[in-house]
Amino acid sequence: KNEVEQSPQNLTAQEGEFITINCSYSVGISALHWLQQHPGGGIVSLFMLSSGKKKHGRLIATINIQEKHSSLHITASHPRDSAVYICAVYDNFGGADGLTFGKGTHLIIQP
Amino acid sequence: EAQVTQNPRYLITVTGKKLTVTCSQNMNHEYMSWYRQDPGLGLRQIYYSMNVEVTDKGDVPEGYKVSRKEKRNFPLILESPSPNQTSLYFCASSLSTGSNQPQHFGDGTRLSIL
Numbered sequence: 522k523n524e525v526e527q528s529p530q531n532l533t534a535q536e537g538e539f540i541t542i543n544c545s546y547s548v549g550i551s552a553l554h555w556l557q558q559h560p561g562g563g564i565v566s567l568f569m570l571s572s573g574k575k576k577h578g579r580l581i582a583t584i585n586i587q588e589k590h591s592s593l594h595i596t597a598s599h600p601r602d603s604a605v606y607i608c609a610v611y612d613n614f615g616g617a618d619g620l621t622f623g624k625g626t627h628l629i630i631q632p
Numbered sequence: 633e634a635q636v637t638q639n640p641r642y643l644i645t646v647t648g649k650k651l652t653v654t655c656s657q658n659m660n661h662e663y664m665s666w667y668r669q670d671p672g673l674g675l676r677q678i679y680y681s682m683n684v685e686v687t688d689k690g691d692v693p694e695g696y697k698v699s700r701k702e703k704r705n706f707p708l709i710l711e712s713p714s715p716n717q718t719s720l721y722f723c724a725s726s727l728s729t730g731s732n733q734p735q736h737f738g739d740g741t742r743l744s745i746l
Contacts (some may be wrong), residue, residue, distance in 0.1 A: 522691075554734070556737075563739045564722060564737040566736070571732070607674070618680055618682070619665050620665075620667075620735065622674045624672070624674040
């Protein structure tokens with residue numbers, strides 16, 4: 522089963538700072554998901570990527586399949602970006618079929 | 633509006649009293665899954681279903697049951713809840729199984745078993 526590690530676990534930054542969250546995994550995959558969990562608990566899918574880079578507004582996600590590593594960047598961070606960001610990979614080994622998640626990065630952006 | 637709906641959102645109950653958490657999606661998705669989220673452990677898969685009448689265990693299935701009689705519904709059943717099942721539960725669905733499908737999550741159900 523894939524092991525998914527995220528860093529940092531907690532991150533506090535000032536408004537406007539450039540944010541980077543890292544994710545690494547142990548077994549080769551075909552796609553990786555980045556999710557955002559709001560303070561109220563709901564989970565939203567931000568990106569699904571299998572190579573290169575994707576951009577949506579101020580969010581950028583990159584993946585290096587060979588190095589088994591992905592990063593999520595937030596440019597010009599804002600307090601409304603405060604949330605838990607979760608990296609997940611699809612696992613279908615040993616009878617499983619679903620996402621394996623990292624433990625999340627708790628991001629706080631201070632005004 | 634495309635959505636995954638879970639009910640109830642919050643429930644406090646006692647050990648041994650059977651409960652069901654409902655999950656319904658309106659996107660005609662084949663794949664549905666239940667996850668639990670615990671501090672320090674993250675999200676873990678409980679059960680999943682690839683289609684009607686097809687269900688299978690995830691990583692932490694003990695103490696749970698599911699059924700998939702209709703495509704849109706995937707209830708999670710706790711026959712005899714225990715305090716270690718106190719957790720935040722999420723239902724999710726996607727068009728089909730596979731890594732290239734985004735998953736849509738419900739808003740979560742916070743269960744407290746006393």
